[in-house]
Amino acid sequence: MPRSIGEWKNMGFKRFSILIGLRTALIMLNLLAMTYLIYQPGYHAATVMATLILVLQCYSIVKFTTRTNAELVRFLDAAKHADYSQRFDLSALGAGFAELGAAFADILQKFQAGRQQQEEKLRHLKAVIEHVPVPLISIKQNGQLTIWNNAARRLFGKARIVRIEDLDQFGPEFVFNLTSMKAGERRLVTFQADNMTQQLSVSMTEVIVAQGQERLLSLQDIQNELDASQLQAWQDLVKVLTHEIMNSITPVASLAKTAVDLVSDTKQQVGDQPEIQSHLDDISSAVTTVARRSEGLMKFVGSYRKLTRLPPPVKTPITINELFSQVIEIARQEQAHCHFEFIIAVVPAALKVEADRAMLEQVLINLVKNAQQATQHVEHPQINLSAGLNRRGHVVIDISDNGFGIDDEMKAKIFIPFYTTKKKDLG
Numbered sequence: 001m002p003r004s005i006g007e008w009k010n011m012g013f014k015r016f017s018i019l020i021g022l023r024t025a026l027i028m029l030n031l032l033a034m035t036y037l038i039y040q041p042g043y044h045a046a047t048v049m050a051t052l053i054l055v056l057q058c059y060s061i062v063k064f065t066t067r068t069n070a071e072l073v074r075f076l077d078a079a080k081h082a083d084y085s086q087r088f089d090l091s092a093l094g095a096g097f098a099e100l101g102a103a104f105a106d107i108l109q110k111f112q113a114g115r116q117q118q119e120e121k122l123r124h125l126k127a128v129i130e131h132v133p134v135p136l137i138s139i140k141q142n143g144q145l146t147i148w149n150n151a152a153r154r155l156f157g158k159a160r161i162v163r164i165e166d167l168d169q170f171g172p173e174f175v176f177n178l179t180s181m182k183a184g185e186r187r188l189v190t191f192q193a194d195n196m197t198q199q200l201s202v203s204m205t206e207v208i209v210a211q212g213q214e215r216l217l218s219l220q221d222i223q224n225e226l227d228a229s230q231l232q233a234w235q236d237l238v239k240v241l242t243h244e245i246m247n248s249i250t251p252v253a254s255l256a257k258t259a260v261d262l263v264s265d266t267k268q269q270v271g272d273q274p275e276i277q278s279h280l281d282d283i284s285s286a287v288t289t290v291a292r293r294s295e296g297l298m299k300f301v302g303s304y305r306k307l308t309r310l311p312p313p314v315k316t317p318i319t320i321n322e323l324f325s326q327v328i329e330i331a332r333q334e335q336a337h338c339h340f341e342f343i344i345a346v347v348p349a350a351l352k353v354e355a356d357r358a359m360l361e362q363v364l365i366n367l368v369k370n371a372q373q374a375t376q377h378v379e380h381p382q383i384n385l386s387a388g389l390n391r392r393g394h395v396v397i398d399i400s401d402n403g404f405g406i407d408d409e410m411k412a413k414i415f416i417p418f419y420t421t422k423k424k425d426l427g
Contacts (some may be wrong), residue, residue, distance in 0.1 A: 023061045029055045077106045084112040085094055135219040139164055140176070141212050155219060157193065157391030169193075177202065178217060191219075193392035198223040242301045256291035263287060313356035320351045320387045320397070327364045328385070335372055345386040353395045367399040374403030 037043045088106065129136065129197035139145050141316035143164045147153055159169060167175045171192040181187060181204040191198045201220040206213055262283040270276050284368075316339040321344065330343045368383060375381035382402045390396050406414065 020061070023057065026084045027054065027057045027061070030057060062427050064201075075108075078108060079111060082115060084115075137217050137219065138207075139215045140219070141214075154220070154392055155193075155221070157393070159193075159391060178204075181215075188222075189219075191221075194392065194394070194396065195391075196394075246298065249294055249301070253294035253298060254289060256287055256294055259287040260284065260291055276387075279405050310374075313359055315354050315356055316353055317334050317352050318357055318360065320353060320395075321349060323357075323361065323364070324385045324387075327361060327368055329379065330365055331372065334362070334369075339381075340372060340375070341380065341382045343382065343384045345384070349389045351387055351389070351395065353397075364397070371399060371401035371403065374405075375401050378403055 005365065030050060033046060034054060037047040037050055074086060078084070082398055087105065130149045132149055133151055135155045136148040137145060138148065139154050141329075145161055145164055145166070147156065147161060156170075160166065162174060167178065171190055172193060174189060175186055177189045181202065183206045186201065189200045189202045191200045199222055201222050202217055203220075204215055204217045206214055208214075250375040251377060263280055267277060267280045267284070270280065324344050324346070328344075331340070331342075364385075368385075371383045372381070375383070382401075384400045385397070386398045388396060
């Protein structure tokens, strides 16, 4: 049965005590013998011999204890500095010390095994934190900031973040919200980067570390969820409204057409009666207008109903340069009488995006049409199509022109679904 560390230590130090005791006893016996010989005449040679033996015995015990202390100090230094490469062969010190050396080696092996287990747990914990999809950061009391995982690094992009003040570049209220939060609190915070605004759900907790208190914050991006919820709300609203409007306007349109036919038949039956014919003409004109407007309203509502039945996107890799060229070709065919200067700038040139080609192409065509309309009265109309990667690795497509721009009053409305300033478009 293998012995424990305690058994090895007890055995080694017990033998160490026995050996020290034996050496001390021999020195005492030698002193007694030497004292006896000194007082006996004629034993000078024996006295000198006893003295030499005493000196050798003292040297042996000093060397024995010094060597043992040196090995003990070496063992403690190895344990202190986690130097597990040290070896302890104490068999040269005499019988019993091989077990003490084995005890030292066994203790270091136990320390090494415990250290390896701690490192494995730490590596596992770091791997788990790195792959958490929610950005995690911590702020110390001195303002020093630590980014803990890949999600946080993607959120801040290539910006150098070392202290809490470095977060000022992401919006004036961002730092204020992070620093004013209390433990256990959750807030909805606006985050601005690369001309994009995101809504982050931020929660904060406090942890106690060796350096003092530390604020741990999770920054969950909920912008996509908010956009999806808003779009779903608009679609649900449109579905309800179009359904109710269609149910109400359909019988009106049908009755208006029937009334037009009845008025026409009545006019033929009345014959030559100018006064009645005049009244019937007025009625016919009014009913015809109602019928025409009802039919137009039905078509208008039907066009909105199509927006609630868009098919799911089919994403494929799209080369941006190729997409821009096709959009420009379509725009030139539709506006052949106008001379627009198109400028394409894509960095890198082989930049691609994963998206639904038909939907993305339609969006770009609409934007280019808007740019063409905005530059109709410009002497040298110019439309720029650019694309690149922002600091967080997202593909950004930008369509701009040298027109007169958008009024400040309209800027707050342009992203409202179905908002438009044009009579025939749906927004």
